[in-house]
Amino acid sequence: MIQADKTLFTMTNFHKQQKNNFTMLPKTPTGITGLDEITGGGLPKGRPSLICGEAGCGKTLMSLEFIIRGAMEFHEPGVFMAFEEKAEELTQNVASLGFDLNKLQQEKLVKIDHVHIDRSEIEETGEYDLEGLFIRLGYAIDSIGAKRVVLDTLENLFSGLSDTAILRAELRRLFNFLKEKGVTAIITGEKGDGSSLTRQGLEEYVSDCVILLDHRVINQISTRRLRVVKYRGSQHGTNEYPFLIDEEGISVLPVTSLKLEKEVSSERVSSGIAALDDMLGGKGFFKGSSVLVSGTAGTGKTSIAAYFANETCSQGKKCLYFAFEESPKQIVRNMKSINVDLQKHIDKGSLQFFASRPTLYGLEMHLVAMYKMIHKFKPDAVVLDPITNLITVGSVSEVKSMLVRLIDFLQEMQITVMFTALSLNTIVSEQTDEGVSSLVDAWLLVRDIEYNGERNRGMYIMKSRGMKHSNQVREFIITDKGLDLVEVYLGPEGVLTGSAREAQKLREKTGVALRDFAVSRKDKEIMRKRKMLESKISTLQAEFESTEEELNKIYFEEQLKEEIIEKNRAEMTNLRKGAIDAENQIRSKK
Amino acid sequence: MSEQEQLPLSADNLNYDHDDHVFRLRLFVTGASPNSSRAISNLKDICETYLKGNYELEIIDVYQQPLIAESEQIIALPLLIKKAPGVERRLIGDMSNKTKVLRGLGLPVEN
Numbered sequence: 200m201i202q203a204d205k206t207l208f209t210m211t212n213f214h215k216q217q218k219n220n221f222t223m224l225p226k227t228p229t230g231i232t233g234l235d236e237i238t239g240g241g242l243p244k245g246r247p248s249l250i251c252g253e254a255g256c257g258k259t260l261m262s263l264e265f266i267i268r269g270a271m272e273f274h275e276p277g278v279f280m281a282f283e284e285k286a287e288e289l290t291q292n293v294a295s296l297g298f299d300l301n302k303l304q305q306e307k308l309v310k311i312d313h314v315h316i317d318r319s320e321i322e323e324t325g326e327y328d329l330e331g332l333f334i335r336l337g338y339a340i341d342s343i344g345a346k347r348v349v350l351d352t353l354e355n356l357f358s359g360l361s362d363t364a365i366l367r368a369e370l371r372r373l374f375n376f377l378k379e380k381g382v383t384a385i386i387t388g389e390k391g392d393g394s395s396l397t398r399q400g401l402e403e404y405v406s407d408c409v410i411l412l413d414h415r416v417i418n419q420i421s422t423r424r425l426r427v428v429k430y431r432g433s434q435h436g437t438n439e440y441p442f443l444i445d446e447e448g449i450s451v452l453p454v455t456s457l458k459l460e461k462e463v464s465s466e467r468v469s470s471g472i473a474a475l476d477d478m479l480g481g482k483g484f485f486k487g488s489s490v491l492v493s494g495t496a497g498t499g500k501t502s503i504a505a506y507f508a509n510e511t512c513s514q515g516k517k518c519l520y521f522a523f524e525e526s527p528k529q530i531v532r533n534m535k536s537i538n539v540d541l542q543k544h545i546d547k548g549s550l551q552f553f554a555s556r557p558t559l560y561g562l563e564m565h566l567v568a569m570y571k572m573i574h575k576f577k578p579d580a581v582v583l584d585p586i587t588n589l590i591t592v593g594s595v596s597e598v599k600s601m602l603v604r605l606i607d608f609l610q611e612m613q614i615t616v617m618f619t620a621l622s623l624n625t626i627v628s629e630q631t632d633e634g635v636s637s638l639v640d641a642w643l644l645v646r647d648i649e650y651n652g653e654r655n656r657g658m659y660i661m662k663s664r665g666m667k668h669s670n671q672v673r674e675f676i677i678t679d680k681g682l683d684l685v686e687v688y689l690g691p692e693g694v695l696t697g698s699a700r701e702a703q704k705l706r707e708k709t710g711v712a713l714r715d716f717a718v719s720r721k722d723k724e725i726m727r728k729r730k731m732l733e734s735k736i737s738t739l740q741a742e743f744e745s746t747e748e749e750l751n752k753i754y755f756e757e758q759l760k761e762e763i764i765e766k767n768r769a770e771m772t773n774l775r776k777g778a779i780d781a782e783n784q785i786r787s788k789k
Numbered sequence: 790m791s792e793q794e795q796l797p798l799s800a801d802n803l804n805y806d807h808d809d810h811v812f813r814l815r816l817f818v819t820g821a822s823p824n825s826s827r828a829i830s831n832l833k834d835i836c837e838t839y840l841k842g843n844y845e846l847e848i849i850d851v852y853q854q855p856l857i858a859e860s861e862q863i864i865a866l867p868l869l870i871k872k873a874p875g876v877e878r879r880l881i882g883d884m885s886n887k888t889k890v891l892r893g894l895g896l897p898v899e900n
Contacts, residue, residue: 315862322893324869325882326827330819331851331863338855360865360881 224432227275227347227383230268231261233451237436238427242408247377247384249405251396252412257423257444258387260296261412262349263289264448265385267298269347270308277347278339278382279311282355286311296448307343312336316359323361329369333376340380348377348384354399363399374404396428407431413439420561420592425451441563450567452604461610463487468580468615471510472503474684475643478660478669484641485665486579487613489606491635493620494645498656499677500619501525503643504582505534505541506682507617512544516579519572520552523588527552538681551576562593562601569605573614580615586635587621602635640664645675648696655697658684674700812836812844812894813872817863820852824883828867831884839896871895 226240235241242248242265250258259281266277281289289311290300303309312335340348356366377384386405388397396402402409409428414421425442427435442451467482470490476483484490490507492500504520511518522530530552531541544550553572557565573581583605589598602618609616618635636642642661647654658675660668673684674696688695688703695703816832818825829848836844851858851866861870869880871894880893891898 312859314864316864320877320879321865322878322880322889323882323886324880324889324893325831325885326824327865327867327882328819328822328824329864330822330866331817331858331868332865334819334851334855335858335863338858356864 226433227269228273229265230272231264231449231451232447233440233442234425234449237425237440237451238408238430239434242383242385243430243433244383245378245381246407247374247386247405248408248410249386249388249397249402250410250412251388251390251402253390253414256412256414257442257449258412259284259289259351260292260444261449262351262385262387263293264296266309266347266349267293267300267303268448270303271298274308275346276308276310276343277349278336278343278345279309279349279351280314280336280339281311282314282316282350282352285313296446298448310339310343310345312339314355316355318359318361321359327362327365329356329366329373332369333373337376337380340382346382348380348382349387350384351387352389353386354388354397354401357399370401370404408433412442417594418592420558422561422563443563443567445564445567450570452563452566452570461607462613464613469510469514470503471506471513472682472684474673475658478671478673478684479641479663480666480668482666484615484663486615487610488615488640488664489609489638490615490617490641490643491620491639492617492643492645493622493636494656495622495647498645498647499675499682500621500645501530501584502534502537502539502677502682503645504584504617504619505530505537505539507580508550508582509534509539509541509544511580511615512541512547512549515549517549517576518544518551518580518582519576519578520550520582520584521569521572522552522554522584523557524585525554527554536679537677538679551578557588557592560592562589562597565589565592566601566605570608573609573612578614580617581609583616583618585619585621587619599635599638603638606635606638636661648674650696651699653697653699657687657696810843810874812840812874813847814844814894815847815849815870815872817849817851817857817861817866817868817870819866820850825867827883827885828869831887832869832890835884835887835890835894839891839894869893 225244226238226242227244228235228241229238250261252258263279266279269275269277279289284292286300286304293300300309300311304311314332314335336348339345353370356370357363360366386401388399388401390396390411391398391400396409396411406429408430411426411428413424413426415424416422423442423444424439426439427437440451442449464486466486467484468486469476469483470479492503494500508518508520520527520530525533527545531545534541541550545552551572553568555565555568560568586598586602589601593601606616618639620635641663643658644661645656645658648657649655656675656677657672659670659672672687674687676683676685688700814832814836816828818828832846836846849857851863857863861868865881867881867883869884869890871878871880875895878893878895880890882889884890888898
């Protein structure tokens, strides 16, 4: 997380430098996660900054972290002048954050000077000045070559000494002294009554950079916030940014990253449900996109999410599953009933569950916990199931702002995220409860279709940015073999699902059978008719043949007769010829 | 620090044998600044008047020994620390308010 923010920070810096590389206010990076991003690089170098806020809002820790991170990460030694706590106490306080103040002091990177001041021990006998403080501070700075100084809490001087006129004059001198020394200083101050930022009006001395810390409890959940009240000569984020203190120190989380310049991928990831992929242009979601699955209770949102997780893991990728409602074991058991074995992915280490009650801590803490988990596990896909429960710990706008940041962050990391959300009404609302519908890239809606005394699930794609997607409502069925989408029956009676669809199918089948029967009967009749006609034809043919034969017989007889006559005649002629010849012979002889 | 512990003192009554009653005073100053100069002269007057022969006064220039500023928890200067007798007491300022100085040292205040 720190690393990611570092890159962000360097990117911001880079852009800034590109914009105006002539007179840029030199800045000292604090090293505090997120703060440098808001301030565009850190605190004004060589000038004092004021951190103010109520008791217990993290002033001391923030300033101490500035010193420690400066020493550890930027090799800038620092002096911490504590007017409230002793060095040992401070050491103990930050030991829980993994910082070894003693070691840093031995290495001459940090110097802690506890200033003890008690009015009851002091008698003021006339004119005085704070030269002692100056000498101490000057000596401490010179002894380790400090570049950073913290005065925490300078206002304690006012409780120890009574002559405010002197104190004010001396404070003015002190800030000039710090500037002369060229150290980047933080002065902390308690928030005063009314509109003043500090009790003693320290802000009038420190005019370069003022950061206000706040600690609010809303609905029994406390949230710390930070706001850069002013920052002369520099651009800065003006919003209130939530921050938190955990075992790694302070993390400020900018509400959104200040730019929209994320890398995009055209790679697709399968949802695990083949029919759903088909609806999404045949390939599934874009890698690194955000998907919202919303629906009323019991519509199978978690099942879709589990399918997605299962598919991701089956492809050898890693998935992180944030469960806010059910325990991991419960989900694993329940998903077995739809033929999804998540346990084997858990055993392989490709699937990790992170279950927590939303009310366990505030939204910011959830966000940071998620940031950390994601950084540690480096998943390819993340599931949040369901985001609706987060509403119990924050207002709609807070949840939205948190999800914006989460989506932002996940897109930066090219992680596909699937949210499930419970919508309370069955009417298709244009907005989900969390108002994230406009943020997500794809929105699947699962809804109940109550008809004919039964409840069925219909699914459709409300939106899916950047891809062709089906506009059809599909029936979403959950069986013990798994999830599937079937086309709903669109008939003259409208959309039919469930048993109504089956009934309609049966009706259609009956119709077909009847028609088939009718057709076959007709066919037979035709056959019969043909047979009848054919037999008729053959009779006629026979008749014709006999007639023909009769006719032929006469004809033949005639011909035969004629032939015979001819033959006879010829014979006769021959006979006659012989007689003639003989006659002729006789005549010639004569 | 209560005044009952202190014996009544006067200018004539000064010879104490016990170390306990010797006033050990350390005055921290910053070079020759106006406040420092005034503090030194005012304190010397008071000591000569009320503690003649019964005090040890050490004047320290913090500029010369900056380390002592931290160890002695010095913030405001000039600073007078009464190490003895009794409880340690700190007095700041140029010692121009004699009543406060006397009270701070645990001496009876003149009316």
